[in-house]
Amino acid sequence: MAFTASAPRAFIQQQNLVEQVADYLTQAIIQQHFLPGERLSEVQLSRDLGVSRAPVREAARLLESRGLLISKPRRGFFVRALNAVELEDVFDLRLCLERHAIHRLVERYTPEAKRALEEQVDVLCEAAESNDGTRRIEEDLQFHRLMLHYAGNERLLRAFDDLTHELRLCITLITKTHEAPDTIATSHFKLLEALDSGSPDACHEAIDYHIGVARKFVVKGVGETGEHSDEDILPR
Amino acid sequence: MAFTASAPRAFIQQQNLVEQVADYLTQAIIQQHFLPGERLSEVQLSRDLGVSRAPVREAARLLESRGLLISKPRRGFFVRALNAVELEDVFDLRLCLERHAIHRLVERYTPEAKRALEEQVDVLCEAAESNDGTRRIEEDLQFHRLMLHYAGNERLLRAFDDLTHELRLCITLITKTHEAPDTIATSHFKLLEALDSGSPDACHEAIDYHIGVARKFVVKGVGETGEHSDEDILPR
DNA sequence: CGATTGCCGACTGTCGACAGTTTTACCAGC
DNA sequence: GCTGGTAAAACTGTCGACAGTCGGCAATCG
Structure with a gap:
């Protein structure tokens, strides 16, 4: 890692x-x-x-x-090979967890959390400029992990970490496309703005948009390759 | 077993x-x-x-x-020994998952799902009459598992199952008190009603109430015994 | 008398081996 | 040439053993 x-x-x-x-x-x-x-x-x-x-x-x-x-x-x-349905499920669960997290976070948004998140966005932007795709993904995930962390529910964070492994898998598997650096940046700035506003609804909207974009990227990748059939590897 | x-x-x-x-x-x-x-x-x-x-x-x-x-x-x-904070976290995550699940479910509430859930409530009511505390808990969990199942996201269900193990742990650890059978029944009937109504808001409210009751039962148990200190067993 | 150090027992981390099962390769028959 | 069956090969599930490590206890020192 x-x-x-x-x-x-x-x-x-x-x-x-x-x-x-x-x-x-x-x-x-x-x-x-x-x-x-x-x-x-x-x-x-x-x-x-x-x-x-x-x-x-x-x-x-x-x-x-x-x-x-x-x-x-x-x-x-x-x-493990993920088919399109499982992929959708992963992103749906991610949305579920992060929505909840950001709702909690906006209610306890300490200066410490604010600073940590802003710093991480800086790091992320820097990483976005580089060609190291893996690092970009890791820094992106790290930002979200920080959000979950400051949401103040350890168990929620653990659920996210569990999911992250699969997330990493499908993202790396498919995303060969380079997201534009400024897209990444603005996408995360919007989250920070929503948190600053203190409005739960704004946060809700921001996270939905944010994850929706990520999801579209990945799912589109699957659709294009068409490599994965409906039943790749039976789950259990 | x-x-x-x-x-x-x-x-x-x-x-x-x-x-x-x-x-x-x-x-x-x-x-x-x-x-x-x-x-x-x-x-x-x-x-x-x-x-x-x-x-x-x-x-x-x-x-x-x-x-x-x-x-x-x-x-x-x-x-594993759960302290009060971890217990709160568990129930908070449960709320997160089940809210999401019921929102999904109400949008795809098939007659099949409806029948399955109603049957399970019947089984649950029957179990509630008995003295077998373990069975009551299992049937209760099974009802919620069915909800998650019919919500149509396998990964979400898995996250719930993961959580269930801990849930089972803290519930069994603490709940010596017998919940009144009719309390259990009505509590679940309200969920069915909300689903029947087809209103996401009603579902949201119903699940919040439902889990809130369960949470209060367990957390109260911890508070009463006072057996678990703030740091029982370090998580990881 | 309290603190430190060395020793002892217990236990985990790791290893190689054996048995039963699955997969593969090969051959006979159609 | 293809199919079906059989035997060998490979692999997993399980086992007992060994070595390094950790915690506790006692003897020693200040």
Whole structure:
């Protein structure tokens, strides 16, 4: 993950094999080194990574709970492939969570939260100028994560984080198109304005518009490629 | 999943060891055979259940992702204990999900959905008459699960199911009080009426009231016992 | 008498191995 | 050439074992 850079480790890295394997797999999936629907062999992975099967299994289970892998009994793990319907569902849930979050947030909009969000928009704008698509996405998600954080409901944040893994998956899978930097910027500025106004309705409208745009981008991508049939990988 | 109070061994024999262990642990936690904050020893569990540590570990990881257990590196797994704040968060998220669900549902309220929900209310009323507290809770949750199901967003349903595990935990932990059977009944009838009316606002109001009542019951329980301090078990 | 340090037991993280099942490859029959 | 069945190969589910680590306890020192 791009987040790992900020993690306070780097002193001793001899521990937590499971986490390391999970990170590796996450990266590999997002960067499409494993294709959607592809089967992952435990033995081969453990050979490639130089670890035993136990941590690989645990890591795979972890990714399964995050919705990146799907396990079929006695068959193994498969890379999750999202069809159009599931994609819509993901964005619908995202809308559900973020609407609720911004309603809470506008009622407790502290100067601290305001500053943090504004700073993050700056970072995001900077990232938008660069060519690093992954970083743009991460900074974008980070902004929304901050919103959820300052909304003051840890469980809500966790639900969002859960969803984020899938979100990251479908965004990276499809969005090859470069969103214009200023589009990203203004889109987020509107959220800040709505929060500043203190009006729940304005916030509601802003977040609906914001997520609607993101959704359109992604869903359009699916429609164009037409790569994913109606039943790609059965959910469970 | 029938579960005998204390019988561990020989229960586990057929297939899907992980799932069975997970079910066993879930039941044991909900029925308070393991107390909140208590540490679970992998070796002891594997001895008691007559299986090796591998499935126990995987099951524990599963319950961790469901929020029933918490793992500390090199220390093992602990039974999750919710403090008052986390409890509020859970119910707030529940409100978020169910509001969204009922809004979707009222827009696609098919006769099939209507019938299914009405049947479930019947079952629930029947269960409410009985003394089986667990069954009452399960049937109640099942009603809400049906609502989420007919709302037509699988991912939303999954988020609800995730939350349900924690919900079950705190409800069972605290609610020793018997809700009056007719209270339960009318409370759900109001939801059906709101859906029948086809008015989103009515639905919104009905679900807010409904969950507000449930929340008050549980939160009051916490306040009364005062058993849980502000920091019981650190979340992660 | 209180604080610190070293030791001991217990436990987790990880590993390699075995058994049963699924998939694949191959061959015979149509 | 294609289909169906059989056998080998590969893989998952599960197990027991070993080593490093953590917490607690006791002996030692100030």
